[in-house]
Amino acid sequence: MALWLSATPFLAAYAFISNQNIAIRIQPNLFMVFCLGAYYMSCLYPPHKKSNRFIYCSVCIFLLYCAIIEVGFIPWLKPLYAKGTTWPALVFGIISGVLLAAGILPLYYELFQRQGEVVGVSFIFLFVDSMGAYLSILSVVLGTMDIMGIVMYSAIAVLELGVFISHFVWYMRFKVLKTSKSPYTANITSETYDEDTDLTCQKQDVNSLIEVKV
Template sequence: MPANRVAENVFGTMGTICWTVQLTPQVWKSYRDKSTQGLSPWLVLCWGISAGFFGVYAIVQNLNIPLIIQPQLFGLLCMVSWGQCQYYGSPRPKRHSLLLGLAALLLLGGVEAAMVFSIRPSMNPRAIMFFGIFSSVLLALGLLAQYYEIYQRKEVVGVSILFMTIDLMGGVFSDLSLVFKPKFDGIAAISYSIVIAMDAGVILSALLLNPRARRRRRRVEDGEIRGVENRSLS
């Protein structure tokens, strides 16, 4: 397909918009429920670290501006969500959780900046490839942690499906942006495609497992009610 800078930037911008707001429903859900039960803290932590590695890759590879901004915003939102996991999922006071999240964010940003300045002079292709590949590995590991959480609970709890849907669309638009680049970036495409496939798995799990879990709970409740009625009659 011929290169098209306009299409590249339009799709890249749409992907950036999705990945700017995709964690907002999750952050709001956790805040509203005052709970992150069912949301794996490893998911958002691994994704936040992944954003730092992919940020290095995007900058040194000179991807389009939206795709460079994308991991920075993504990492910020991931760390906010991780901070919520520390606060709602542990007895830590709010101030300590806030400081922990802020420290993790500053450390991630500092490491990313240091790596960019150390790699740019040499543009070592192996080093650049490592950052792109390791970013994909961290994305997959984070989602595997969430899959384990789903496996334990036999349903999708605590995860905003709207978050997963917007995240999936961000991957689709970002992949399309790469199609119109003068030179297709396979590593970036793998990173985005992993997100698409594994987000789809979480959404499908919610569609299949959550109705079954609701039916199980109803059967248990009906059994308890019948047990109370029988005891009252005897």
């Protein structure tokens, strides 16, 4: 969430500086609002629960960071872009694309640990987000045909498609073909068994104490 939040002001600045259509200009700021809400919730609840002071300070710092980038650079770089100096906008686009892609990479590390199984991610959310990337590509193609925008949204679409493919391959291997047992499922079973064993031992200890007292 922090990586995606860091990307949103750069993405918004790129969209405004390069004179993208209205939908592409609005999308980064809407994305920022939803990411900010998700960041707040992830800090509010376990396993990464933070203090209220940390949450509110980090949110204020982020809003200041957004204001500096968008208000500070858009009015300055937009006239330069109109005159033909396009490389500053390209830098903003590259930074936003790298940060957005980096925000998905930790999920791939979890997929690697679970041999491809997707856990804790809503496929409905992933589908809707993927459709946003595809429709953004379409709007860029039908609008200004901006190569940087197409590459950036295509990278996100490909990474999210990889998550679907990963879970499909895992499902075929371990549920349909049953070539082997998923290590992640085996670990859960083992942990559950250990917990049940501990509870049984605790009950036996309590019963023993009661018998001794009697």
